[in-house]
Amino acid sequence: MNSITQIITHFFLFSLAFGTQLFSPVVSTKLTGVGFYKLGTSIVLASLVLALGVDFFMAPALTPIEWWCYGILISTNVITSIFHKDQKDWFMWVLYVLQIITFCVLAFHVFTFDPIWIMFFFMSMALLGISNFSMLLGHYYLVVPKLSEEPLIYCLFIFWMAFFLKIISSLAVIFSIGAPYLAEGSIVGDGYMYNWLFVSMRYLWGFVAPVILSFFTFRLCKIRSIQSATGVLYIVEFFVIVGELISVYLMAKHGLPL
Structure with missing residues (x-):
């Protein structure tokens, strides 16, 4: 039986990671430079790793699909944080689409295909994600004041x-x-x-x-x-x-x- 604290912590970390990833293309890296993208990616990675740590101790145990999803998300974010340039090329777009699809698959498995939990998660994720992304973007105007x-x-x-x-x-x-x-x-x-x-x-x-x-x-x-x-x-x-x-x-x- 999972505690309320575990459920809330995992939900928050997972939704923060997904939401920040989802809205990352809202502003072109040509305008902000790749530094802003890497800032967002670091938040996604940190949230994902912590979410995995919490999820590991929750019931039911992680399934092979969930392990694969976490692995794909963490590895692709590491790759994009290293190789992403100011201009987003086609390979980075392919990885982005893969990340969003993987997040969706993971969400359905994490919430055991419960339609109410899934709808609740996606709406909360969107609100939390865009508020976090907006705050990060506003902060980054100090780096790119001409934006x-x-x-x-x-x-x-x-x-x-x-x-x-x-x-x-x-x-x-x-x-x-x-x-x-x-x-x-x-x-x-x-x-x-x-x-x-x-x-x-x-x-x-x-x-x-x-x-x-x-x-x-x-x-x-x-x-x-x-x-x-x-x-x-x-x-x-x-x-x-x-x-x-x-x-x-x-x-x-x-x-x-x-």
């Missing part, structure tokens, strides 16, 4: 799309299977008071705060105040992480994909 603000604004639009899908899904759950948890005097879940506490924190910290701050980021980008926008993006990512950790807790313990 246009357009890539960062583009990332914000992707963030809003991921946010919209996540909030719609979460509200659908709250008004359906989640309703008994918030009913007055409820004894299901952690009890009436704690249910409201966790759900309130999930919505205020994980939804309200990030979306408001993202609009501040947008306005700062429009006036070309990138350093200020990056500072706000750090806070956005913090709130997204906190919100998603609470969400995974509610999913793992009570089956509520919020």
Whole structure:
């Protein structure tokens, strides 16, 4: 039986690795230089290795397919971090497609083909991934100060799309299977008071705060105040992480994909 801590830790590391990898082509390496790509790849590699370490001690044991997936992902990221140039060639694109396909295969096996867990994972992964990628990109403007603000604004639009899908899904759950948890005097879940506490924190910290701050980021980008926008993006990512950790807790313990 896996502990809640193990499930949350593995979910976070795996989604961070997948999300950062998924959005890596959003900004051309011709604009940022290969250094930005290698920065993202280092986060993917670190998250993958840690996720594998946590997964190794979880039940059920890793299957041969999962071992192969982890091996392919780690090895291809090492290869791309060494051989990737400022101009992304066809071989790097082939490796990228292979990585995304492998991540998808691994996700289906990790979550044992459970459709609710898989849908929950992909939406959380997208939100966490794009918030992390946006923060990294904003930080990298210090290295490439002449970079246009357009890539960062583009990332914000992707963030809003991921946010919209996540909030719609979460509200659908709250008004359906989640309703008994918030009913007055409820004894299901952690009890009436704690249910409201966790759900309130999930919505205020994980939804309200990030979306408001993202609009501040947008306005700062429009006036070309990138350093200020990056500072706000750090806070956005913090709130997204906190919100998603609470969400995974509610999913793992009570089956509520919020």
